[in-house]
Amino acid sequence: MTPLTATAVGKRYRTRWAVRDCSFTIPEGKVVALVGPNGAGKSTLLRMAAGLVRPTTGELSAFGTPLRGRTHPDVSFLAQNRSLYRDLTVRELVRACAAMNDRWSTDRVHEVLGLLAGVDHDAKIGALSAGALTQVAIAVALGRLPRLLLLDEPLSDLDPLARDEVLRIVMTEVADRGTTVVMSSHLLSDLREVCDHVLLIDEGRVQVDGDVEGVLAEHRVLVGPAADEAGVEGKLIGATRSGRQSTLLLRGAGPAPAGWVSTEPDLESLVVGYLRASRERRSSAQRGHAGRGAKSA
Amino acid sequence: MIWVSWRRQRAQLITLLGVLLVGAAAVVLLRSNMIGAIESLQLTGCVAQTGPECADADAADRFRAAWTNPLHLGQAAILLLPALIGVFLGAPLFARELEQGTHVLAFTQSVSRTRWMVSKLVVALVPAVVVLIALQHLVSWWLSAAGVLGPRNSGSFHFLNFGVEHVSPVAYAVFAFALGTFVGAVSRRTLVAMTAGLGVFTVARFALSDLVGHLVPPxxxxxxxxxxxxxxxxxxxxxxxxxxxxxxxxxxxxxxxxxxxxxxxxxxxxxxxxxxxxxxxxxxxxxxxxxxxxxxPESLAWQVHLVDAAIFGGLAVLLLVGTALVLRRQS
Incomplete structure (x- = not known):
């Protein structure tokens, strides 16, 4: 039973398509990094998966059940703005969330709240630090005992220590209960340590979808003389050229020609390569150049 | 779920209780003062009816000069209360959640949107209506102590008298509340909902006050x-x-x-x-x-009140259905 399947999903806001023709399958037990530039449709996709937003076209299903404007009982969602009742205390918030759920474990919530430095149960939500706020939000999300956890920018606004701690909470959950996690973030270096699957979205479409190791192994960064790119094989994703030297990101690259150095990219340079290429495509399309793919295959 | 709604509405509900206590205390004090004034002016007989037995017309005038304004203020408070219920309870009910994004928390739990909405509506509206009815009866009790010396003398159909009697205040309050929630759900802005709701309520109240009389067979x-x-x-x-x-x-x-x-x-x-x-x-x-x-005839004023309540109640039901539809589509 796959935790999340999207079939040709699209979402249009008035005239603009936030997500377009997205199809993917999230395998069970994976920690998925949902990456892409601002406005790529990551949030919309997660909100659709949470049952908050109805797709304009296509269909999403969680654990085999199509989502129709309701959150699946096995899915928990953490919104980007944390969306907690700020005038309540932590204790009252936990009680409120318990009242709003059929399946609920207060023990689990207390367990998560007790992790790291621990959160004061009598503190007002509005007075918590950004890190503690995220910890509370994750705690009440886990109180639903989800099998799929959707985290929209869980690391935004957090200092490095809090980021590390939040990721540790998520990893503890994955280790304890085998929960599938989909999290969107810009912080690729942080994600690299915890994610084993990457889903790259840009302009509302899936660009890369696969196991991190597999995806990285499939790509090559080639560095060599700008004058001699003819011998390079493979699908060119993006290129940066400075003076006489070219740095090319290739998918399914052949052996490096003489004078070129081939290395496997890390997640960050891979994602940056894709994003830069798509930005260049976009700006060249805006300028109305005929050679849309002049710099990238 | 009721507890959640209650906790979210606690500040407003406590304020409502405060309004009830202050209002009740004020009415009780004013009424006993007024009865003292009636007795000292020897007008006790004139409360039930004016006429030759109320020999001292000058005393009645003096009483009216002193007490007409306070009595009108009491009526005005009951006229105003539905608008306040709409502005301070109805308008922010969903607008504040949508504005702060906290509806996402409720929408991603297992409680259904409809149940969430209904529990919020009930917790906000029922206490407000109870307080309104209590204050309405207190003011009515005070008004009847003045009898024909007070505003009651101008008849049940006078704008001030009609608006504070029978089921009309409750109907206005439910309408104002539903209007506030609807505008709030659509605009997703508390301030917009409060001001636009108040404006539309005032216009509707004046526009419909003439109409209701014509709907009862004369x-x-x-x-x-x-x-x-x-x-x-x-x-x-x-x-x-x-x-x-x-x-x-x-x-x-x-x-x-x-x-x-x-x-x-x-x-x-x-x-x-x-x-x-x-x-x-x-x-x-x-x-x-x-x-x-x-x-x-004045004896059939209750029919006009029922027509009035049916119109405002019907509009309120439509607005609440509209609110539910808007919230179902809300992301």
Whole structure:
């Protein structure tokens, strides 16, 4: 039973398509990094998966059940703005969330709240630090005992220590209960340590979808003389050229020609390569150049 | 779920309780002061009816000068309370959640959106209506202590009296509340919902206050020429007036006016001393036999109140259904 399947999903806001023709399958037990530039449709996709937003076209299903404007009982969602009742205390918030759920474990919530430095149960939500706020939000999300956890920018606004701690909470959950996690973030270096699957979205479409190791192994960064790119094989994703030297990101690259150095990219340079290429495509399309793919295959 | 809604509404509910306590204390104090004034002016007999036994007309005037304003203020408070319920309880109910994004928390739990909405509505509206009814009865109790010396003297259909009696205040409150929630759900802005809701409520209240009287089947009285119709003095709601011809049919207003004017002219041109008699004789000759009035007697005011409640209640139901539909589509 796959935790999340999207079939040709699209979402249009008035005239603009936030997500377009997205199809993917999230395998069970994976920690998925949902990456892409601002406005790529990551949030919309997660909100659709949470049952908050109805797709304009296509269909999403969680654990085999199509989502129709309701959150699946096995899915928990953490919104980007944390969306907690700020005038309540932590204790009252936990009680409120318990009242709003059929399946609920207060023990689990207390367990998560007790992790790291621990959160004061009598503190007002509005007075918590950004890190503690995220910890509370994750705690009440886990109180639903989800099998799929959707985290929209869980690391935004957090200092490095809090980021590390939040990721540790998520990893503890994955280790304890085998929960599938989909999290969107810009912080690729942080994600690299915890994610084993990457889903790259840009302009509302899936660009890369696969196991991190597999995806990285499939790509090559080639560095060599700008004058001699003819011998390079493979699908060119993006290129940066400075003076006489070219740095090319290739998918399914052949052996490096003489004078070129081939290395496997890390997640960050891979994602940056894709994003830069798509930005260049976009700006060249805006300028109305005929050679849309002049710099990238 | 009720606990969640209660906890979210706690500040407003405590304020509501405060309004009830302060209002009740004020009414009780004012009423006992007023009864003291009635007794010291020796007007006790005039509370039930005015007339010859109320010998001291000067005392009654002095009482009215002192107490009409406080009594009107009490009525105004009951008239105003529905608007306040709409602005401070209805408008922020969903607008604040949507504005702060906290609806996402509720929408991603297992409680259904409809149940969430209904529990919020009930927790906010029911206490407000209870407080309103309590204050309405307190003010009514105070008003009846003044009897015909107070505003009740102007009849059940007077704007101030009608709006504070029977089911009308509750209907206005439910309407104002539903309007506030609807505008809030659509605009997703608390301030917009509060101001727009108040504006629309005020307009609707004035626009519909004339209409309701015409929806109750009226009775008709006729009066011969030169006689006055009693319905203008006995507190009835007059919904129509005009002329009937000799066979009892209604003469259209513009035609009646023209005939009336023609008679007046002929009399003034003649310029005789008997002009009034001639004028009265001229009218039936031109086809204006009697005057009539359509009216709802004061004893049937409850019918008008029920029509009033049906209109505002119906609008409230439509607005709440609209709110539910908007919230179902909300992402």
């Amino acid at each position: 009775q008709r009285v006729e009066a011969a020429l030169g006689e006055d119709l009693k319905v203008y003095q006995d507190g009835s709601l007059v919904t129509g007036r005009g002329w009937l011809d000799t066979s009892g049919r209604v003469v259209p207003d513009d035609r009646a006016d023209a005939l009336n004017l023609a008679c007046k002219r002929s009399v003034t041109e003649a310029g005789t001393a008997k002009s009034q008699e001639e004028y009265l004789a001229c009218l039936p000759e031109s086809g204006l036999a009697t005057t009539y009035a359509d009216f709802v």
